[in-house]
Amino acid sequence: MDITQEPTDVRDLPYSVFAKACPSRGTLEHVTGRWGGLTLGALYEGSLRFNELRRRVDGVSEKMLSQTLHALERDGLVHREAQPTNPPRVDYELTALGREIAERLLGLIHFVEGRMDDVLAARERYDGTRGAL
Amino acid sequence: MDITQEPTDVRDLPYSVFAKACPSRGTLEHVTGRWGGLTLGALYEGSLRFNELRRRVDGVSEKMLSQTLHALERDGLVHREAQPTNPPRVDYELTALGREIAERLLGLIHFVEGRMDDVLAARERYDGTRGAL
Numbered sequence: 001m002d003i004t005q006e007p008t009d010v011r012d013l014p015y016s017v018f019a020k021a022c023p024s025r026g027t028l029e030h031v032t033g034r035w036g037g038l039t040l041g042a043l044y045e046g047s048l049r050f051n052e053l054r055r056r057v058d059g060v061s062e063k064m065l066s067q068t069l070h071a072l073e074r075d076g077l078v079h080r081e082a083q084p085t086n087p088p089r090v091d092y093e094l095t096a097l098g099r100e101i102a103e104r105l106l107g108l109i110h111f112v113e114g115r116m117d118d119v120l121a122a123r124e125r126y127d128g129t130r131g132a133l
Numbered sequence: 134m135d136i137t138q139e140p141t142d143v144r145d146l147p148y149s150v151f152a153k154a155c156p157s158r159g160t161l162e163h164v165t166g167r168w169g170g171l172t173l174g175a176l177y178e179g180s181l182r183f184n185e186l187r188r189r190v191d192g193v194s195e196k197m198l199s200q201t202l203h204a205l206e207r208d209g210l211v212h213r214e215a216q217p218t219n220p221p222r223v224d225y226e227l228t229a230l231g232r233e234i235a236e237r238l239l240g241l242i243h244f245v246e247g248r249m250d251d252v253l254a255a256r257e258r259y260d261g262t263r264g265a266l
Contacts, residue, residue, distance in 0.1 A: 017171065042151070075256060107240070108161075112161050122209025
């Protein structure tokens, strides 16, 4: 990219996901990564315990869910609440910021889900013109 | 997708990203994956040639960008237009559906970028309480 001129992007924000080194790119990945997005979406419906969350996010491994929650907690999007019970019980819930982000993410998710018939039709056309690779 | 019982999700949509086998999960990943999201975001500003796109999506390799465009084209979100020039020139642009999806994605991206001060403050607090791991 020409450094002397930035032709298209003239937004004033100090952060840009388009820049490789910008920390916003990492946060966007925590939010939209395979498991991060589903985790935020699941917690949007209410607080959940680890195993409840694991069942809701179909297919996630214990290790990946744990890493995902760790990253979201560190970014201030998920709050981890350890109850002083025996055995200890840990609940996860969205923070206010996590909730705002999850809202926008769910808007995107529901839109995609609602247009999957179009997507699948496009795939058929594409595979057809390529001789069904 | 468990066909016999889907305990928690009672939305009426036939597609759900929460189900492991649902094709909407794959499309969401094409849209929100590390490079897919940035590619859609970059093309939202107008059609671009491969190398222009590669410069805009800072850090992407030729191979990854090519795979990303392939998946987005197959899902009907990106249109690939080969101009009959010599040398041949290939433009990429969003389809109508790709545009609607990019709009929602950019809403999320700009929101995250706008709240990065909060995210970075949360990270500092988190690392502080954990003894700066």
